[in-house]
Amino acid sequence: MRTHIYKRMKDRVEQLDGLRGIFSVMVIAHHHNAFKDSYLYDNFFVINASLFVDFFFVLSGFVIALNYIGRIHTAGDFFSFLKKRFIRLYPLLFFTEIVFVIANLLGEKTPMKNVGALGSEYYFFTTLDTITFMGSTPILGTWVSNNYPSWSISAEMIAYVAFGLVVLFLPKLKYIGFTVIILLSILFIVSKGEYLLAYDYGFVRGLLCFCLGIFTHLVLSKKSFELSFLEIPFLVLLLGSMYYTYQWELNLWKLVFPFLFAFGIIIFTSSRGIVTRMLSGRPFQYLGKISYSIYLNHAIVLILVNVILFRLLKSPDSELMIGISLVTSIVLTICYSHFTYEFIEKRFGKFLREKWS
Numbered sequence: 425m426r427t428h429i430y431k432r433m434k435d436r437v438e439q440l441d442g443l444r445g446i447f448s449v450m451v452i453a454h455h456h457n458a459f460k461d462s463y464l465y466d467n468f469f470v471i472n473a474s475l476f477v478d479f480f481f482v483l484s485g486f487v488i489a490l491n492y493i494g495r496i497h498t499a500g501d502f503f504s505f506l507k508k509r510f511i512r513l514y515p516l517l518f519f520t521e522i523v524f525v526i527a528n529l530l531g532e533k534t535p536m537k538n539v540g541a542l543g544s545e546y547y548f549f550t551t552l553d554t555i556t557f558m559g560s561t562p563i564l565g566t567w568v569s570n571n572y573p574s575w576s577i578s579a580e581m582i583a584y585v586a587f588g589l590v591v592l593f594l595p596k597l598k599y600i601g602f603t604v605i606i607l608l609s610i611l612f613i614v615s616k617g618e619y620l621l622a623y624d625y626g627f628v629r630g631l632l633c634f635c636l637g638i639f640t641h642l643v644l645s646k647k648s649f650e651l652s653f654l655e656i657p658f659l660v661l662l663l664g665s666m667y668y669t670y671q672w673e674l675n676l677w678k679l680v681f682p683f684l685f686a687f688g689i690i691i692f693t694s695s696r697g698i699v700t701r702m703l704s705g706r707p708f709q710y711l712g713k714i715s716y717s718i719y720l721n722h723a724i725v726l727i728l729v730n731v732i733l734f735r736l737l738k739s740p741d742s743e744l745m746i747g748i749s750l751v752t753s754i755v756l757t758i759c760y761s762h763f764t765y766e767f768i769e770k771r772f773g774k775f776l777r778e779k780w781s
Contacts (some may be wrong), residue, residue, distance in 0.1 A: 437490075438712075439692045440483055442703030445711025447476035448718040451573070452754055455723060458730050462746045468670035469663070474620065475681045477576050478633045480719075482685040484580060485637020488587060493598075493641065496591045507780060509584045515772040516764060517577050520720045521554045524570035527724060557581040560626035568623055571723055575622050579630025586631060587638070599642065602635040609635075610679065619678040633682040640686045644693060651690070652697035658688055659699070717761035717769060725757045 454473035457465050464470065496502050525547055550567040553559045559569050560578035569575060590601040609632035613619055621629045662684055669677050692700055702708065711718070729752050739745045 437487065437693065438709060439695070439700045439703040440486075440689060441712030441715075442705070442708035443688075443692065443712075444480065444483060444715045445708050445713075445718075446703075447473075447479055448715040448722075449711065449754060449758075450476055451719060452722045452726065452757060453750060455573070456726055456750045456753060458734075459741055459746050463743060464746055464750055468667045472666040472670055475666070475678065477573075478629070478682050479685040479688075480576070481579070481583070481630050481633030482637040482640065482682055483689060485583065485587075485634035486640045486686075486689055487637075488584070488634075489638040489641035492587070493591065493638070496588055497595070499592070502588045502592050505588050506584060509581065511773050511776045511780070513577055513581060515776065516717060516720055516768050517574060518555055519764065519768045519772075520571050520724070521551055521569075521574065524724055525551055527728075528570060554578070559623065560621075560630065562624050566624040571720060573719055573723055575626050576630065577720070579627040580634075582627040583630050583634035587634070599639070602638050605631050606635045613679065614676060617676065619675055633685070636682050636686045637689070640689050643690060649690065649694035650696075651694040652700070654691045655695055655697040655699040658691050662688070711758070714758070714761045714765040717764040718757055721761050721764060722753070722757045725760060726753050729753045729756065 450470070450473040453464070453470045454476075460466060492505055496505055528547065546567070547570070549565055550569050553564045553567050554569050554571065554574050554577075556564070557578045558564050559567075559575040560582065586605065590598050590605075594601045609628050612625070612628050613621065613632070616625070619629070665680060665684060668674065669680075692703070729749055733739045733745065733749050733752075734741060
């Protein structure tokens with residue numbers, strides 16, 4: 425029975441890839457915030473779209489547990505696991521950081537410069553922060569990275585390390601270990617009075633969500649469900665929660681979203697409804713496939729498009745032009761991400777796997 429459920433989970437993860445693709449595009453809309461009074465930004469859905477990063481963490485915990493929860497028994501297994509995760513994350517992380525640094529340096533004395541003079545110290549420490557996976561910790565400082573979404577990749581790598589260590593050293597008590605991490609993370613967030621941690625303690629937020637993804641896998645490994653009837657109610661609940669946390673400025677109430685996303689994963693891996701069939705379609709599967717590239721590429725594209733449209737071409741900051749800017753940024757990000765997926769993620773990742781095999 426458990427083998428059957430495991431195979432079903434493997435077969436049904438594609439819906440989750442579709443969600444990941446959609447949410448990665450919504451993160452672009454959230455970061456298209458140069459004109460904060462625009463209707464395209466100043467609404468509960470786009471402002472709260474930063475919460476979709478938490479879905480990425482929960483989904484990552486689910487997928488990693490699905491593939492590795494019973495496969496780390498020795499130090500060799502642990503380091504093999506980390507090597508695979510490093511190869512998956514690092515080529516694109518390094519590439520996008522270098523692209524950002526080059527773009528900033530080339531634009532230092534031109535209209536392309538996005539912010540005021542930053543200085544060599546900023547470039548050195550933010551780059552070091554990013555390429556050492558420390559961007560979600562205060563260890564090297566709480567710098568806002570050149571490629572500002574990259575803090576979450578730091579949190580992701582830290583979650584991998586924590587997962588591997590718990591499974592290795594507490595094989596029979598691993599779920600107690602993950603429970604402790606969840607509780608400590610919640611206590612820390614409450615003590616800070618801030619849920620949306622990022623450049624300082626974003627790894628805590630990442631650990632909370634990642635561990636909830638592990639428990640999502642545990643639930644689905646024990647029992648099979650048929651939850652097609654919950655697809656639409658879940659989406660309504662998600663939108664309602666986003667609306668009320670925005671409308672009433674319920675910062676710490678955003679702690680509910682990792683649990684909502686875990687519930688959503690259970691629903692969409694246990695559903696054959698209309699939303700699930702849509703998410704399994706080729707366009708959304710394609711977006712899911714390149715979603716990591718979309719996530720790490722979109723910031724440089726947003727800056728480039730806005731600088732060209734509004735600074736060089738001096739376009740009016742009307743709703744129409746802001747909309748054109750957003751659509752152009754999304755299209756260009758997807759096109760550029762196809763390139764980086766094929767040539768950086770796949771080819772350079774393959775090169776590293778062959779080199780380190």
